Amino acid sequence: MKVYQADQIKNLALLGSSGSGKTTLAEAMLFEGGVISRRGDIENNSTVSDYNRVEHEYGYSVFSSVLFTEYQNRKFNFIDCPGSDDFIGGAITSLNVTDTALMLLNTTQGVEVGTENLFRYTEEYSKPVIFVMNQLDHEKANYEQTLENAIDAFGSKVVVVQYPVTVGEGFNAVIDVLKMKMYQWGADGGEPQILEIPDDQKDKANELHNTLVEAAAENDEPLMELFFEEGTLNEDQMRQGIKKGLIARDMFPVFCVSAKKDMGGRRLMEFLGNVVPNVSEMPVPKTADGTEVKCDPAGPTSIFVFKTSIEPHLGEVSYFKVQSGKITEGMDLINANRSAKERIAQLYCVAGNNRHKISELVAGDIGATVKLKETHTNHTLNEKGTEYLFDAIHYPNPKYRTAIKTVNDADDEKLGEVLQRMHEEDPTLSVEYSKELKQIIVFGQGEFHLNTMKWRLEHNDKIDITFHDPKIPYRETITKVARADYRHKKQSGGSGQFGEVHMIIEPYYEGMETPATMKVDGQEIKLNIKNEEVHDLPWGGKLVFNSCIVGGAIDARFLPAILKGIMEKMDQGPLTGSYARDIRVFVYDGKMHAVDSNEISFKLAGRHAFSEAFKNAKPKILEPIYNVEVKVPSDRMGDVMSDLQGRRALIEGMASEKGFEVIKAKVPLKEMNKYSTSLSSITGGRAFYSMSFAQYDKVPPEIQVELMKAFEEEEKED
Ligand SMILES: Nc1nc2c(ncn2[C@@H]2O[C@H](COP(=O)(O)OP(=O)(O)OP(=O)(O)O)[C@@H](O)[C@H]2O)c(=O)[nH]1
Ligand SMILES: [Mg+2]
Numbered sequence: 001m002k003v004y005q006a007d008q009i010k011n012l013a014l015l016g017s018s019g020s021g022k023t024t025l026a027e028a029m030l031f032e033g034g035v036i037s038r039r040g041d042i043e044n045n046s047t048v049s050d051y052n053r054v055e056h057e058y059g060y061s062v063f064s065s066v067l068f069t070e071y072q073n074r075k076f077n078f079i080d081c082p083g084s085d086d087f088i089g090g091a092i093t094s095l096n097v098t099d100t101a102l103m104l105l106n107t108t109q110g111v112e113v114g115t116e117n118l119f120r121y122t123e124e125y126s127k128p129v130i131f132v133m134n135q136l137d138h139e140k141a142n143y144e145q146t147l148e149n150a151i152d153a154f155g156s157k158v159v160v161v162q163y164p165v166t167v168g169e170g171f172n173a174v175i176d177v178l179k180m181k182m183y184q185w186g187a188d189g190g191e192p193q194i195l196e197i198p199d200d201q202k203d204k205a206n207e208l209h210n211t212l213v214e215a216a217a218e219n220d221e222p223l224m225e226l227f228f229e230e231g232t233l234n235e236d237q238m239r240q241g242i243k244k245g246l247i248a249r250d251m252f253p254v255f256c257v258s259a260k261k262d263m264g265g266r267r268l269m270e271f272l273g274n275v276v277p278n279v280s281e282m283p284v285p286k287t288a289d290g291t292e293v294k295c296d297p298a299g300p301t302s303i304f305v306f307k308t309s310i311e312p313h314l315g316e317v318s319y320f321k322v323q324s325g326k327i328t329e330g331m332d333l334i335n336a337n338r339s340a341k342e343r344i345a346q347l348y349c350v351a352g353n354n355r356h357k358i359s360e361l362v363a364g365d366i367g368a369t370v371k372l373k374e375t376h377t378n379h380t381l382n383e384k385g386t387e388y389l390f391d392a393i394h395y396p397n398p399k400y401r402t403a404i405k406t407v408n409d410a411d412d413e414k415l416g417e418v419l420q421r422m423h424e425e426d427p428t429l430s431v432e433y434s435k436e437l438k439q440i441i442v443f444g445q446g447e448f449h450l451n452t453m454k455w456r457l458e459h460n461d462k463i464d465i466t467f468h469d470p471k472i473p474y475r476e477t478i479t480k481v482a483r484a485d486y487r488h489k490k491q492s493g494g495s496g497q498f499g500e501v502h503m504i505i506e507p508y509y510e511g512m513e514t515p516a517t518m519k520v521d522g523q524e525i526k527l528n529i530k531n532e533e534v535h536d537l538p539w540g541g542k543l544v545f546n547s548c549i550v551g552g553a554i555d556a557r558f559l560p561a562i563l564k565g566i567m568e569k570m571d572q573g574p575l576t577g578s579y580a581r582d583i584r585v586f587v588y589d590g591k592m593h594a595v596d597s598n599e600i601s602f603k604l605a606g607r608h609a610f611s612e613a614f615k616n617a618k619p620k621i622l623e624p625i626y627n628v629e630v631k632v633p634s635d636r637m638g639d640v641m642s643d644l645q646g647r648r649a650l651i652e653g654m655a656s657e658k659g660f661e662v663i664k665a666k667v668p669l670k671e672m673n674k675y676s677t678s679l680s681s682i683t684g685g686r687a688f689y690s691m692s693f694a695q696y697d698k699v700p701p702e703i704q705v706e707l708m709k710a711f712e713e714e715e716k717e718d
Helices: 022-032 053-058 085-097 113-124 143-154 199-217 221-230 235-247 265-275 409-425 447-459 556-570 599-616 634-645 675-683 701-717
Strands: 009-016 065-071 074-080 100-106 129-134 158-160 162-164 173-176 181-184 193-195 252-256 302-311 315-324 326-328 332-335 340-343 348-351 354-357 360-362 366-370 380-382 400-406 430-434 439-444 465-468 475-477 482-490 497-507 517-520 523-526 531-536 542-547 583-591 620-633 650-657 660-668 688-698
Touching: 009 022, 009 085, 009 113, 009 265, 022 065, 022 074, 022 100, 022 129, 022 265, 053 447, 065 265, 065 366, 074 085, 074 265, 085 113, 085 302, 085 447, 100 113, 100 143, 113 143, 129 143, 143 158, 143 252, 158 199, 162 252, 173 199, 199 221, 199 235, 221 235, 235 265, 252 265, 302 409, 400 409, 400 447, 409 430, 409 439, 409 447, 439 447, 447 465, 482 599, 497 517, 497 599, 531 556, 542 556, 556 583, 556 599, 583 599, 620 634, 620 675, 620 701, 634 650, 634 660, 634 675, 660 688, 675 688
Parallel strands: 009 074, 009 100, 065 348, 100 129, 129 252, 158 252, 542 583
Antiparallel strands: 065 074, 162 173, 173 181, 181 193, 302 315, 302 380, 315 366, 326 360, 332 340, 332 380, 348 354, 348 366, 400 439, 400 465, 430 439, 475 620, 482 497, 497 583, 517 523, 531 542, 620 660, 620 688, 650 660
8 A cells, every 4th residue: 555645635524413324425535536436335234434344233323433545646544423312432532642633414304403514613613614516316205405504514615616417316417616517427326527617507617616716815815906807716726825724713614415326426536636735735733732743754753543442353553643753564652641661563544444554654644553552442552762641532522321231240240341442442432430330331422322331342242231210319317416325235154245325416517616504405515526537428418426435434445446436327327218417416425434435336326326316306318419501592492491390490590601591500410320321312412511510409308208118119129
C-alpha cells in the first residue's frame, strides 16, 4: 500500500441520523476506490463497516468503524458512526480525530432529530460540515423539502453545490453548479458521464451557480475584490473560497447521492480530495499542558490511540492517529500514560474488518496496530525523548443505569472481565460493583445501548444475564433527642463480661452548638464534655462522638470500644438496613467491673445502647436527590414539566437558550429510573438531560412506610 503525505490525506466523520445511509455510502466509496472488489449491503449483512454480529442482528451500526479508501491520489480516512443517540460515543470519538463531517440527510425523512443533535456536536468541535442528500432514488425522496428543512434548521449558510434532475426511481443525474456540468449514471452507478447542462436546467443552474460564487467570495477579502471586478470566480478561486468557508463554518455545501445505487460517490470524493481541509489546515492540536503539536512528518513521532476493539483471532486492535512524525513497522515507542515501552510490530490501514499492511504512516494519517501490551484507549505513544501527552476524549455522563445479574453464578467472574473489555471498546458503557447495594450496576446512554450489550453478552460471550431495577442508596438518620442505658453482663464459669453505657443521641447538623446540659424525657442531664471526635463517614454525613464520663465511671481505654460498637450499627440503620448519618452521640455515664470489664463488653454495650436510642429518636429514611437539567424544545415544555412534577421534582429555574427551554430541578433518584426512555418518548427524542448528585433529603411519610415494609419482607425471605 502506498504511503500518503499529510496534504493527500482527508479525515472525515460520517454522521447522520440512524438509517440515513452512512454505512452504505462508505461501502460505495470503498468500492469506487478499489479497496473492496464487491459492494456489500445492509440487507445481506455484507458491508465492510457493519461487520459485528450484533450489527447484523439489529441492522444498525453499533460501533464506529474506521475505513479508508483511495481516489485520485488521495487517501480518505472515514469513521462511520452509528446514528442512534444511544451510541453517541462513536460520533464523539470520530469528531476528536477527523477534520470534516459528512452529514447525511435521508431525503425520505428530511432533517431529523438525530441530524440536529449531531450537528450540535459538530458545532461544539468547530468542524466543517458537508451535507449529503441521500436516498434520492427512493420513491419517497423529497430533495426540495429536505433542503428547505436544512435551511430552516442550519441557516442560509447551507449552499447548494448539487441538485438532482429528478428524484425517485428515475434518479440518475445531478447538476453540479460548481463544475457547471451534469453528472449522469447508468443503472449500476459508479463512473458518471459528465455532460453539458441541458437547456431546460440552465436558468436554475446559473442562479445557483451565482449564489455559490457569492458564498465562496464572501470568505476571503481578495476573492471578494476579484468577484466585484470580474463579476465571477474561476473554479480554483471558488475552491479556495469554499475551503475557507468550510473551515470557518460559514458555508455548508450540499451534495447529492444515492448510496445504494452507487451514484455520486466519485464526484463527492473528488470534491473532498480537492476542497476539504487536511489536518495541517485545521487548528493545531494541543497536548494536555498546552504544547502545540504541529502535523509535521519531520517532527518527533507521537501517536494518539483513540479507539480499541477486540477482534476474534486477533485480540486487541488499537486505532491511532499520527499526530507528529512518522511511524514505521518495528518501531519502539514509549506509552506516556504508563511509562512503558511498546513495540509496533505491525502497521495497518483499516477498512472495517479488512486490514491492509503498510510499512509507514505519516503525520495526519490514521492507522491501527495490534498486540500492544499496556496501551489502552486515550493513551499517547511517543518516540524516546518526546513527552507529549494528549488529553483523553471526553464522553457524556451516562444517562441510563440498570442492575444486572448472571443467570448462572458461575459466570460472575467472566462477566466482570467481559464488561471491562466492553468498556474499553465503548467508553460510554461502564460498570460498577456496588458493595452497598450488592448489585452490579451498568451505565450507558439509553435502553437500546444496554439491550445491545445484553445481546452481545448472550450471543458472543455466552453469558446469560437479567436486568433489574437498580436499588437506591438510601440513608437513615434521626429527628429527635433520645436516651438509652444498656448493661451487658455475662457470667459463665471463670471470668465474665460486664459493661454498662448510658448515652444520648441527637440529630447532627453542620455548625451546631455544643450544649452544657441536655433535657431528655423530662430529666436534665449535665454533660461534661471531655473529648469530641468528628468522624466523616465513608458513605457521606457525620458521626460526632462525645465522651462526657465523670468520676471514672468508665475507664478511658474502653471508649474506643464503645465507638466501635456504635459504628457497627451506623452500618445498618434499623428501618431499612441502610447506612446511617448525621448523628451526635454523648456517652455520659456507665459502670464497669474491676475484673469482668473488657473491650468486647463495652463494644456490645455501646452497640445495643445506640441501637435502642436510634429506634426512639424518630428515625427517618433519607433519599438521594439529583440536580437534573433538561433541555427541551419550547413546544414540548408543558409535557416535560408535568412529567417532572409526577416525579416529585422541585423545579428550581427555567431559562431560554438557543431555541431550547432549560429546566433546572431537584429530583429524587428513585423517580429517575428509565427517565431517558420516557423523555425521549415525550419529546420524540428532541430533549437532552444531564444529572448529578445534589444531596440527601427525608423521604415523604408514605414512601417511608412502603420502604420499611419492603425491607421487612426482604428480611423474612433471608
Ligand atoms: N433506496 C435507498 N436506500 C438506501 C440508500 N442508502 C441506504 N439505504 C438503505 O437504508 C437503510 C439504512 O442504511 P445504512 O447504511 O445502514 O444507514 P446508516 O446511516 O449507516 O444507519 P445507522 O448505522 O443505523 O446509523 C438500509 O436498508 C440501506 O439499504 C439509498 O441511497 N437509497
Ligand atoms: Mg451504519
